Amino acid sequence: MTKTVAIIDYGMGNVGSVVNALAFLRVPVLVTRDAQEIRRASHIILPGVGAFGEGIHNLQKFGLIPILQEAVGMGKPFLGICLGMQLLASSGEEGGVHEGLGFIPGRVRRFQVDEAKVRIPHIGWNDVSPKGNAFLFKNVSPLIFYFVHSFHLVPQDKDVVSATCNYGEEFVVAVEKGSVFGVQFHPEKSQKSGLAVLTNFLNYA
Secondary structure, three states, rough: OOOOOEEOOOOOOOOOHHHHHHHOOOOEEEEOOHHHHHHOEEEEOOOOOOOHHHHHHHHHHOHHHHHHHHHOOOOOOEEEEOOHHHOEEEEEEEOOEOOOOOEEEEEEOOOOOOOOOOOOOOEEEEEEEEEEOOOOHOOOOOOOEEEOOOOOEEEEHHHHEEEEEOOOEEEEEEEEEEEEEEOOOOOOHHHHHHHHEEEEEOOOO
């Protein structure tokens, strides 16, 4: 089966760098908000930089939520990156409480750290600790990735957690639930290790 990746175009940034990473991996890419193109794709990536409320509003505005729900219901491999991972949650607390996609039950909250000692947003490289047989991290080395965020996902079910990180507190940086994956870091900006994570995702079928 030929792989084609639909990158969801909902106006929330970092699409270009994801396209470039997948081009490096020689994978056909469509940046789209068209339901038929999303249906035809083998894999779906929901990237994103910015606030939870604006992100979910844009998904609603462009009528994308039903087709994303349909794709996940069919078991199509789905990867949320940064804000895209956060939008997988049931709710987010950035700028008021907003309902999320609910693919990964849980809430997105701000770091609960002493901000006099720990700089928020969390920007830069950090070590990641995979859990068990985390699919996205198979044969990935070094386990260091690039982050830019102030909020993170707290899943209800600890069994979906596939990796954590420490930045003033331990927090979840990756989730896996069936064919749904999420990473808080930016694989497209994380050099060799990030490309390895994207390759693992593309190999999920």
